[in-house]
Amino acid sequence: VTVLWDRKTTVHIQVGPRWQGKLSGLCGNFDMKTVNEMRTPENIDSPTPQEFGNSWTATECVNSPDIRPPCSLSPLREPFAKRQCAVLLSEVFQTCHP
Numbered sequence: 001v002t003v004l005w006d007r008k009t010t011v012h013i014q015v016g017p018r019w020q021g022k023l024s025g026l027c028g029n030f031d032m033k034t035v036n037e038m039r040t041p042e043n044i045d046s047p048t049p050q051e052f053g054n055s056w057t058a059t060e061c062v063n064s065p066d067i068r069p070p071c072s073l074s075p076l077r078e079p080f081a082k083r084q085c086a087v088l089l090s091e092v093f094q095t096c097h098p
Contacts, residue, residue: 026056035098 001019004012013027023030028037038052039045046052054063071078089097 026053034096 002012002014004014011027015023015030019030021029021031024039024041024043029039036045038049040052040055042055046055050064050067057063071081087093
């Protein structure tokens, strides 16, 4: 197992093929199926990323509050955000879409 952290916002976890289908957690379960990546510790599909993240917090941690839609927080940035997201939603990344 290799963990790479940029000391900011990104963590990369690398594991060998022997771990395939034997993992669970915030980084998924490594079963090569993107449709079940947001499962709680109880193996229940989470309807939202927020609920998924909260399900994996330590018991002494407070759940994060509901998040307002980002475009309503910064309406002037909405056109920029839509252009950037369009790349991820394009055919280039079609195989990543659920």
